[in-house]
Amino acid sequence: MSEVQNKAQLAKNAALRIGRLNTEEKNQALLIMADALIRRTADIIEANAEDLRRGKELGTSASLLDRLALNESRIEGIAEGLRQIVELPDPIGDTLESIDRPNGLSIVKKRVPIGVIGIIYEARPNVTVDAAGLCLKTGNAVVLRGGSSALSSNRKMIEVLHEAMEGTALPKEALQLIEDPNRSSVDEMLKLNGLLDVIIPRGGSSLIQNVVMNATVPVIETGAGICHTYLDATAQPDMAAAISINAKVQRPSVCNSMETLLVHADYAKLHLTALAEEFRERNVELRGCQRTLSFAPWAALASSEDYATEYNDYILNIKIVDHLNEAIEHISNYGTKHSECIVTENEDHASRFLQEIDAAAVYHNASTRFTDGFEFGFGAEIGISTQKLHARGPMGLPALTSSKYVIIGSGQIRE
Amino acid sequence: MSEVQNKAQLAKNAALRIGRLNTEEKNQALLIMADALIRRTADIIEANAEDLRRGKELGTSASLLDRLALNESRIEGIAEGLRQIVELPDPIGDTLESIDRPNGLSIVKKRVPIGVIGIIYEARPNVTVDAAGLCLKTGNAVVLRGGSSALSSNRKMIEVLHEAMEGTALPKEALQLIEDPNRSSVDEMLKLNGLLDVIIPRGGSSLIQNVVMNATVPVIETGAGICHTYLDATAQPDMAAAISINAKVQRPSVCNSMETLLVHADYAKLHLTALAEEFRERNVELRGCQRTLSFAPWAALASSEDYATEYNDYILNIKIVDHLNEAIEHISNYGTKHSECIVTENEDHASRFLQEIDAAAVYHNASTRFTDGFEFGFGAEIGISTQKLHARGPMGLPALTSSKYVIIGSGQIRE
Structure with missing residues (x-):
């Protein structure tokens, strides 16, 4: 034996x-x-x-x-x-x-x-x-x-x-x-x-x-996390910056950290350059879509492989979208059903995002880094389930x- | 495609x-x-x-x-x-x-x-x-x-x-x-x-x-059911007979019907011959352990393969055991974790059986045929889970x- x-x-x-x-x-x-x-x-x-x-x-x-x-x-x-x-x-x-x-x-x-x-x-x-x-x-x-x-x-x-x-x-x-x-x-x-x-x-x-x-x-099945934060047109700039920076840099090596930032075009026009600067100051390498490059010319061009990568590192994809549906669709294509966040002041958009995104944890106006047994008040956790049977989430x-x-x-x- | x-x-x-x-x-x-x-x-x-x-x-x-x-x-x-x-x-x-x-x-x-x-x-x-x-x-x-x-x-x-x-x-x-x-x-x-x-x-x-x-x-995983009924020394004879006959013949083709009857030696001495006769009258073919044959000489000798078979038919294994532990052990070896029953007036034995038997449904003094979505009051069921994750039972x-x-x-x- x-x-x-x-x-x-x-x-x-x-x-x-x-x-x-x-x-x-x-x-x-x-x-x-x-x-x-x-x-x-x-x-x-x-x-x-x-x-x-x-x-x-x-x-x-x-x-x-x-x-x-x-x-x-x-x-x-x-x-x-x-x-x-x-x-x-x-x-x-x-x-x-x-x-x-x-x-x-x-x-x-x-x-x-x-x-x-x-x-x-x-x-x-x-x-x-x-x-x-x-x-x-x-x-x-x-x-x-x-x-x-x-x-x-x-x-x-x-x-x-x-x-x-x-x-x-x-x-x-x-x-x-x-x-x-x-x-x-x-x-x-x-x-x-x-x-x-x-x-x-x-x-x-x-x-x-x-x-x-x-x-x-x-x-x-536990763990793999390609997590997104979507900054909607009406996102409060201070909150949006704090949440997205926290989701990326507070501890990049873990599964609930952010890999891709989705930004509504209207928000991008007003605030993306400043936000991209903040990421640069924190040594986060940026990979953006074509439109992102006009706000952050130092970013590299993101490939679809980049969107499908869990970096667990100081690297971030940025993509500009024209409406909520496009953000939801991107997450459906590239997400791993772990943790996804919308930052918005529009309650209808928030509730559509929370309902339509298929993930273990969906957030409105809070960092994805909270998906964690201790943070949910469960005490220790054996892992974070990303499957749908038996247990889901921490x-x-x-x-x-x-x-x-x-x-x-x-x-x-x-x- | x-x-x-x-x-x-x-x-x-x-x-x-x-x-x-x-x-x-x-x-x-x-x-x-x-x-x-x-x-x-x-x-x-x-x-x-x-x-x-x-x-x-x-x-x-x-x-x-x-x-x-x-x-x-x-x-x-x-x-x-x-x-x-x-x-x-x-x-x-x-x-x-x-x-x-x-x-x-x-x-x-x-x-x-x-x-x-x-x-x-x-x-x-x-x-x-x-x-x-x-x-x-x-x-x-x-x-x-x-x-x-x-x-x-x-x-x-x-x-x-x-x-x-x-x-x-x-x-x-x-x-x-x-x-x-x-x-x-x-x-x-x-x-x-x-x-x-x-x-x-x-x-x-x-x-x-x-x-x-x-x-x-x-x-x-759904379905397979090698279900047992154990008649303890103190089982009430009328109840024991009614439950075991119901578990076998009310609808033999389904997963929650009984395949093996375990009988305490003391109970067997007093009641097994009469019970075996009742099964014979209902055209149930019996396969028994060596000791069973002295109470029901018309039974065939059961092999360990028989104990491991889900007949879904008018065939029943009978085995005489000397104590509760032996019954529990037999069920652990041959059961499929579906539905298991003890008939006893001894509360200690009942609670040990209910605790120690590892199955989706464990019964004290009732037929295993009740393991069913309608009988549990759930309405329709998609199946009976015999696994331990996500869902167990109806x-x-x-x-x-x-x-x-x-x-x-x-x-x-x-x-």
């Missing part, structure tokens, strides 16, 4: 036991796990140093090495993340619906764990603990498959968590890490119907596309649950 | 328009469509006769021909089904959650259509109208791919519905029928990411398995919806 199959089977066996635990038992264990991470900080940093050394040898970029790196304060942050998960309400056991039928049947729809959740992710070792905490809190077993570049760090953190779990009600078999660094271990996970109930990919678009196109296990704990109908009778049979 | 791609694209283009319609507009159209089916009954029966003739030539079994056949009263029933869908509350636009954030953002989670729904099904032409009605009522476009044996009937009914839609607000492009009878048209649908938002297979387990194993479009209209976060601000940006 392969490592993947073996560990998934252990996780499945443990799923029933963890599913039965009460909130208190799960929370106690998570707190003990958080303490263990702090206590073993030095060991974790040592294991992480191995990953960093190997990464440097392989010529890994500075930004990737930065994502990979753990230090005392980051480990403190990871442990704090677990403690915050403890504070969140436990959705398991909640009654979602109660139906009393005329024949006397009582039907109650209850929240239950999903079962075994597979997480496939890249180089950020914090995801290891974060995903484990969210899955265990919701009574799920979890099979983690992190990037091979973080393997030493992940292995050490899982070792620490397993040791901590030993004195607790949480069975350590419910937390599994796949250590096989070959791509084939990912491929194997994708086909583990019957052992894994769902796979959640977290990472760049090529990782996500590989999972979506090859998995036979159900997938929750996924808090309820997205990691399923439901079950519990029917109580007194001998009812069907006529 | 292939037929499949072309029609899916038309459906996608229409999805935005149908998504915007209000309840009244959709209901009016559905009523006109129901009337048209009645008015064109003779034409539909004529088209159906072609299917029946071809079916007979191909040596189709009598029971399949019966499923395929349409007559006046069945068409009346199909039209009545559409009228019942009109009576159901429209979930689109419902507010699922309202969050007011300290920064002044108002976040509202709204129900929206999924978009374009693909339905792949077999020989029952009633599914054509039924699925169309449910999808259109929820503002979705739908691409139907029925069995080739019902092609003439389906084509005629869609023609009738399209004509009826012409005077209504429902764009007829929102209702598409794939007419290519080759298997390749199914394969093509399964990979139409970007055009289809979800595929729902309805039919036998080989159809469903093909869809689950080959689709890259998200799937809602799927009414809300299962055909997604959600969207609508965020209203006044210039908020993220710090």
